[in-house]
Amino acid sequence: MSAVEPCILVVEDEPAQREVLVYNLEAQGFRVAAAENGDEALLLAAEENPDLILLDWMLPEVSGIEVCRRLRSRSETRGIPVIMLSARSEEVDRVRGLETGADDYIVKPFSLAELIARIKGLLRRTRPASMGAVLEFEDIRLDGETHRVTRGGRQVQLGPTEFRLLSALMERPGRVWSREKILDRVWGRDIYVDTRTVDVHVGRLRKALKAEGEEDPIRTVRGAGYSLG
Template sequence: MSADQPHVLVVEDEAAQREVLCYNLEAEGFSVAYADTGDAALQLIAETPPDLVVLDWMLPGVSGIEICRRLKIRPETRALPIIMLSARGEEVDRVRGLETGADDYVVKPFSVVELMARVRTQLRRTRPATVGETLTFDDIALDSETHRVTRGDHPLKLGPTEFRLLSTFMERPGRVWSREQLLDRVWGRDIYVDTRTVDVHIGRLRKALCLHGGTDPLRTVRGAGYALG
């Protein structure tokens, strides 16, 4: 799994429906995992936290609505976007799904094109750099499609790792990222890299950002990690 790819978990017990979802998500450039029961989904989310969950309401064992409720009451998964799929089209069911914490509710049968658009909408909110958005912070602009970064009137030359680091910081200005969280997001969850490597690349990013003057926008939070602004 590339660290640039949003990671989507599909939770669907109908094999044909699951295959269609996984195929189309992968065609959109997403990294995809799947589960066919609620228990398996909860285990996967704990082991490899996704960037978004496409969740069927009706599942064997733990229902989709219960999974949604559990994820939304936990601080570590509260912000995880959930798109709920259901054959229940009644307004009362839609309201129940949204009140349980689902970020979007799609009634079966659905248009795959529409669902992909809804997935991108949710990711634009939580991981804007991965869906082609231009990010700005003070006088810094990052174009995620062309991989160009400018500060003021000056173009900046960043290596791929520094670019991904800056993307991560600019998606959530002010958030403090630990070294371990940056390793997961920037290098990928399946790659072992020493945490000191993060410090080296932060140093390179700082140097590039301040090459033409200006204050250092990156903040070191002692004992916690790094933040932008």
């Protein structure tokens, strides 16, 4: 599986339900991490930096509502989309979940097809290239479905790694990516790659994007990493 595929953290204390969610998400091509309680969820959210969290409300000890509140209070996790899963169907419960910081609220029992559709809808906003969307930044255009990149109308030839690197940069223009974050997003946590490899591929991407007379769109932030624009 490509390392650029979105990672979803499933937080569910019921083993059977957790296994069903993990199985179906992996069948859809997602990378999946799983937690069975709130403390483990908070730890994995910080370690794995998932692209989306499926969060059960009724967790032992630390509730899903409290987990969501803590996620939103921490700078490193506050931007991760959260879909709350709950058997609570009253309007007051939906409102409480959304006001705590959940991006969506799904009542149990739910349709897996609907859940997958909701996940993909959120990811189209947060990880558009991985969902086949077209991204544009100044005169650079990236088509996530056809894997074509152009700049100023000319076609840019990129290898798979450079394409994934540009996808990440274009999804968050202006964000400074550390080498470690780039490694997680482009190569994945399961593959060991030296951080200096990032510099090599950034150099290749710069060379491909920068024809004669064109400005370098990638900014090096000393001691921090790289940014597009």
